[in-house]
Amino acid sequence: MKMTARNILTYLYANYLLMRGDVQKAVARLKNGQYILSIYFHDPSKPLFGKCMKWLNQQGIFFIDLKTLHEIALGNIPFPKGAVLLTVDDGWKTNKTNIVELAHQQNIPVTIFVTTEPVLVGNGYWWSYVKLANKSGYMSINPEQVKLMENKSRLEMLAKLKDRFCVGREAMTVDELQEIEKTGRVVIGSHTVTHPILPRCTDEEVYMEISHSKKQLEDILQHKINGFAYPNGDFSEREVNMVERAGYHLAFTTKPSYLTAENIKEKYMLPRFEVLKDVSFAENICRMSGVWFRKNNA
Numbered sequence: 001m002k003m004t005a006r007n008i009l010t011y012l013y014a015n016y017l018l019m020r021g022d023v024q025k026a027v028a029r030l031k032n033g034q035y036i037l038s039i040y041f042h043d044p045s046k047p048l049f050g051k052c053m054k055w056l057n058q059q060g061i062f063f064i065d066l067k068t069l070h071e072i073a074l075g076n077i078p079f080p081k082g083a084v085l086l087t088v089d090d091g092w093k094t095n096k097t098n099i100v101e102l103a104h105q106q107n108i109p110v111t112i113f114v115t116t117e118p119v120l121v122g123n124g125y126w127w128s129y130v131k132l133a134n135k136s137g138y139m140s141i142n143p144e145q146v147k148l149m150e151n152k153s154r155l156e157m158l159a160k161l162k163d164r165f166c167v168g169r170e171a172m173t174v175d176e177l178q179e180i181e182k183t184g185r186v187v188i189g190s191h192t193v194t195h196p197i198l199p200r201c202t203d204e205e206v207y208m209e210i211s212h213s214k215k216q217l218e219d220i221l222q223h224k225i226n227g228f229a230y231p232n233g234d235f236s237e238r239e240v241n242m243v244e245r246a247g248y249h250l251a252f253t254t255k256p257s258y259l260t261a262e263n264i265k266e267k268y269m270l271p272r273f274e275v276l277k278d279v280s281f282a283e284n285i286c287r288m289s290g291v292w293f294r295k296n297n298a
């Protein structure tokens with residue numbers, strides 16, 4: 001963990017939650033079938049992902065894949081006791097060694113939601129260009145400010161930045177996507193074409209981002225793409241309807257909640273708990289078990 005004031009305080013608070021038995025109680029409720037744990041990563045280090053899998057395995061849980069979750073949502077499989085679903089956003093190049101290798105070795109199903117443009121073009125994710133432009137003093141708009149821009153303005157700004165700055169490939173290649181699915185434990189889902197903030201897009205842009213990314217991935221992988229994750233977790237009713245119409249089975253938000261027999265019926269608004277890089281492992285245990293977000297689960 002990075003020794004920042006934030007991380008020291010949250011480390012102390014996480015240990016307090018652990019000592020008080022909150023995590024133990026949350027795991028007991030999971031194993032009683034009160035909920036499924038839906039956990040997601042971005043680009044964890046290999047040791048972090050390994051530690052998370054070790055901790056989860058020690059709790060006596062089992063992992064389910066996206067197809068099983070869909071069957072549970074449809075009511076074709078009874079709501080399970082002790083099930084955990086793992087998803088990963090963006091399609092980072094590092095996922096191959098840091099996540100997929102271990103998932104393959106330990107037979108752990110993982111769904112990776114991929115943004116297609118960085119895969120096909122071989123460049124960086126858009127926020128990397130913005131960060132680089134900031135660092136070099138070229139401009140002083142940070143990624144959070146860019147997220148507030150209309151999508152057209154975001155794309156125009158990025159086109160200029162891409163002419164000026166070189167980020168290099170950050171996503172997996174087409175070959176790597178095909179290769180990691182062959183391990184049998186990885187399923188690829190869509191995370192749009194350009195990772196826009198969907199509510200800042202026009203109807204046409206939303207349609208393109210949601211349906212064209214599906215088609216691109218289906219062409220690459222030669223099978224139906226059934227899962228979707230909203231970039232940055234941002235969506236509105238329009239996006240939910242568009243995702244359903246495009247033919248996806250399930251879609252994930254970043255709302256930090258347990259997946260219950262009730263909210264799993266909202267198949268296009270599924271919640272997830274995020275594991276963070278650079279924070280204490282005690283905090284990540286609290287995050288994975290959901291106790292970190294207690295107020296959201298009341």
Ligand SMILES: [Zn+2]
Binds near residue numbers: 090
């Ligand atoms: Zn993302």
